[in-house]
Amino acid sequence: MTAQSGTAQASENTPQDNVVADLPTEKIAMKGVYKAFGNNHVLQGADLVVPKGKSLVVIGGSGTGKSVMLKCILGLLHPDSGSIKIDGQETADLSTQDRDDLMRKFGMLFQGAALFDSLKIWENVAFGLVQGRGMKKKQAREIAVEKIRAVGLRAEVADLYPAELSGGMQKRVGLARAVAADPEIIFFDEPTTGLDPIMADVINDLIVEQVKGLGATALSITHDMASARKIADHVAMIYEGRIIWHGSVEELDNSGNPYVDQFIHGRADGPITSGQVR
Amino acid sequence: MxxxxxxxxxxxxxxxxxxxxxxxxxxxxxxxxxxxxxxxRLAAFTGQAVGHCFAPRFFPAQIARQLIDIGYYSLPVVGMTALFTGMVLALQSYTGFTRFNAESAIAGVVVLSITRELSPVLAGLMVAGRVGAAIAAEIGTMRVTEQIDALRTLSVNPFKYLIAPRVIAGTLMLPILVLTGDIIGVMGGYIVSIYNLGFSPVSYLSQTWDVMQNIDVVSGLAKAGVFGFIVAIMGCYHGFNSKRGAQGVGSATTNAVVSASILILIFNYLLTQIFFS
Incomplete structure (x- = not known):
C-alpha cells in the first residue's frame, strides 16, 4: 500500500471532523500549514486543533515533522503558508513585540531541557519571571524554589548549576521553568526521551499534575507511547507532514488506521517502512 | 518549438x-x-543587531559582564602584544636607521607605527582570536542545545539579551584596549632604546611628543572601535547561525575568527585611506 492511498484511507476513517466539531473552545488552531527547507517538504498541509484545557499529544516517527510543527506554532520557525491561530488570533504576521507578548502565554519543556548553563538552577527557573516580566529577584527566587519543590527536587538544588544535575533532574528543572510563570499553554518536546522508564514515568506524572494544576492547555510531541497514553486527552498522528489521524486517547487502540496501528504497536511491517521515515 | x-x-x-x-x-x-x-544575510543580521543596541529593552547586567569579559580579560593579551611589538620595532628601526645616520627618527617611527597601525590591528587580531572565538563557541553551543529557542519562549529576545551586549562591549572596549596598548607599546620602544641602544630618556620622550599628533591616536582609536564591532558581529553571526553538532560549533568558531581577521585587514586599509589620503 502506498503512503498516498493509506493517507486517503486514513482520512475516510478519521473521526477528526467530529472531534473538531465537538470542541468547546479552540486554544490552538492550525490549518493548511506548509513548511519546506529547500527541497525537503517537511509540513505539507498540517491541520491541528487543541481544545482549551485539554492535553493533545502528537505522535509520529522521527523526521515526520513533529518538531517543525511545534516550532511553527511557537513562532520559532515561520511557516511558508497556512494559518496558525492562538486564542483565535492569527500569529503568522505578528510584530516582534506582539510575538514577545504572545510568548507570555507559553511555557515549553525542551527535549534536552535547554537549561542556561551559565546560570544557577533557581535563576534558570526564575528567568522568565525576572528577565521576561521584570519581577524582583527576591520574589522570583521564592517562586522558583517553590516550583523546584513542586517537581520533586530538594530546595538545595536551587543553588547548583545545570551541569551538576543528572538528565532526569535537568528535565524536572526544565519542567519547573516551563510552568514557573503559570502559562496558559505548555509545550512538551519529547519529554521522556533519554530517560530510564521509571524516571520517564515520574516526569509523565509531573506533567499531568502540573498541567491539571494550572488548568493549562498542553501540546506534546513524542514517539514514546507509554508517555502519550499517560499525558494525553487527545492523540493525533503525523505522517509525511500531515495529520493523518486524530482522536481521543481511548480511541487509539481501535483507530482502524493501519499507520496508527503499526506505530502504536511498534511493528516493522506495515504501511510505514523505514525508507519512508525521513 | x-x-x-x-x-x-x-x-x-x-x-x-x-x-x-x-x-x-x-x-x-x-x-x-x-x-x-x-x-x-550578514547585512540583515548586522542591521538587526545595531537596531537592538539602541532600542530598549537593555540588559545592563549582561552588558557589564561582556565589558569585563571582552575588555578587562583581554588586557594581558593586548598588553603583551603591544609591549613586544614596541620593543621589536625599536630594535629593527635602529638596525635600518643607523645605515642612514637617522637614529633620531626611531622614537617617531615607534610612536607613529604603534598608534596608527600596529596597536589597533594587532589588538584587533588578538581579540578576534580570543573573544571572537569565545563568542561564536558560546552562542553556537546555545543554538545547538536549543538555549536560544528557550530564550524566545521565555519572552526574552536573543538579539537584546545575547547579541546587543556583546556588540556594545566590543565596540566600546577595543578603543580602550588600544589606548592602553599605545602606551605600553611606546613604553616597549622606550625600554629598548634607553636600556639596550643607549638613547637619552629625555630626548627620546621629547621626540616622541614632537612627532605624535592627535590624529595619529584618534585614527587608531576609531579603527579600534570598528574592529571591535567587526569581532563581536562576526562571532555572534557565526554562532547564531551555527549548524547542529560539535562540528557545526567548530566551523562557526573558525569562520568567526577567519572572517573577522580578514575584515579587520580590509577595513584597516579603507580607514587608513579615509583618514590620511
Missing part, C-alpha cells in the same frame, strides 16, 4: 558545443549567488 527540436537533435548527436561554457557559467553563477546571499 524550433528551439526544442534543436535541443533534441543536439541531445541525439550527444554533443553540445555550448555545454562546457554553460557549465562554467553555472559554477560561476552559483558561486556569485551564494556569496551575495551570504552578504545579504
Amino acid at each position: 524550433q528551439a526544442a527540436s534543436q535541443t533534441l537533435e543536439t541531445k541525439k548527436s550527444g554533443f553540445n558545443p555550448l555545454t562546457p561554457l554553460l557549465d562554467v557559467c553555472t559554477v560561476l553563477g552559483s558561486g556569485i549567488l551564494s556569496f551575495l546571499e551570504a552578504t545579504g
Whole structure:
C-alpha cells in the first residue's frame, strides 16, 4: 500500500471532523500549514486543533515533522503558508513585540531541557519571571524554589548549576521553568526521551499534575507511547507532514488506521517502512 | 518549438558545443549567488543587531559582564602584544636607521607605527582570536542545545539579551584596549632604546611628543572601535547561525575568527585611506 492511498484511507476513517466539531473552545488552531527547507517538504498541509484545557499529544516517527510543527506554532520557525491561530488570533504576521507578548502565554519543556548553563538552577527557573516580566529577584527566587519543590527536587538544588544535575533532574528543572510563570499553554518536546522508564514515568506524572494544576492547555510531541497514553486527552498522528489521524486517547487502540496501528504497536511491517521515515 | 527540436537533435548527436561554457557559467553563477546571499544575510543580521543596541529593552547586567569579559580579560593579551611589538620595532628601526645616520627618527617611527597601525590591528587580531572565538563557541553551543529557542519562549529576545551586549562591549572596549596598548607599546620602544641602544630618556620622550599628533591616536582609536564591532558581529553571526553538532560549533568558531581577521585587514586599509589620503 502506498503512503498516498493509506493517507486517503486514513482520512475516510478519521473521526477528526467530529472531534473538531465537538470542541468547546479552540486554544490552538492550525490549518493548511506548509513548511519546506529547500527541497525537503517537511509540513505539507498540517491541520491541528487543541481544545482549551485539554492535553493533545502528537505522535509520529522521527523526521515526520513533529518538531517543525511545534516550532511553527511557537513562532520559532515561520511557516511558508497556512494559518496558525492562538486564542483565535492569527500569529503568522505578528510584530516582534506582539510575538514577545504572545510568548507570555507559553511555557515549553525542551527535549534536552535547554537549561542556561551559565546560570544557577533557581535563576534558570526564575528567568522568565525576572528577565521576561521584570519581577524582583527576591520574589522570583521564592517562586522558583517553590516550583523546584513542586517537581520533586530538594530546595538545595536551587543553588547548583545545570551541569551538576543528572538528565532526569535537568528535565524536572526544565519542567519547573516551563510552568514557573503559570502559562496558559505548555509545550512538551519529547519529554521522556533519554530517560530510564521509571524516571520517564515520574516526569509523565509531573506533567499531568502540573498541567491539571494550572488548568493549562498542553501540546506534546513524542514517539514514546507509554508517555502519550499517560499525558494525553487527545492523540493525533503525523505522517509525511500531515495529520493523518486524530482522536481521543481511548480511541487509539481501535483507530482502524493501519499507520496508527503499526506505530502504536511498534511493528516493522506495515504501511510505514523505514525508507519512508525521513 | 524550433528551439526544442534543436535541443533534441543536439541531445541525439550527444554533443553540445555550448555545454562546457554553460557549465562554467553555472559554477560561476552559483558561486556569485551564494556569496551575495551570504552578504545579504550578514547585512540583515548586522542591521538587526545595531537596531537592538539602541532600542530598549537593555540588559545592563549582561552588558557589564561582556565589558569585563571582552575588555578587562583581554588586557594581558593586548598588553603583551603591544609591549613586544614596541620593543621589536625599536630594535629593527635602529638596525635600518643607523645605515642612514637617522637614529633620531626611531622614537617617531615607534610612536607613529604603534598608534596608527600596529596597536589597533594587532589588538584587533588578538581579540578576534580570543573573544571572537569565545563568542561564536558560546552562542553556537546555545543554538545547538536549543538555549536560544528557550530564550524566545521565555519572552526574552536573543538579539537584546545575547547579541546587543556583546556588540556594545566590543565596540566600546577595543578603543580602550588600544589606548592602553599605545602606551605600553611606546613604553616597549622606550625600554629598548634607553636600556639596550643607549638613547637619552629625555630626548627620546621629547621626540616622541614632537612627532605624535592627535590624529595619529584618534585614527587608531576609531579603527579600534570598528574592529571591535567587526569581532563581536562576526562571532555572534557565526554562532547564531551555527549548524547542529560539535562540528557545526567548530566551523562557526573558525569562520568567526577567519572572517573577522580578514575584515579587520580590509577595513584597516579603507580607514587608513579615509583618514590620511
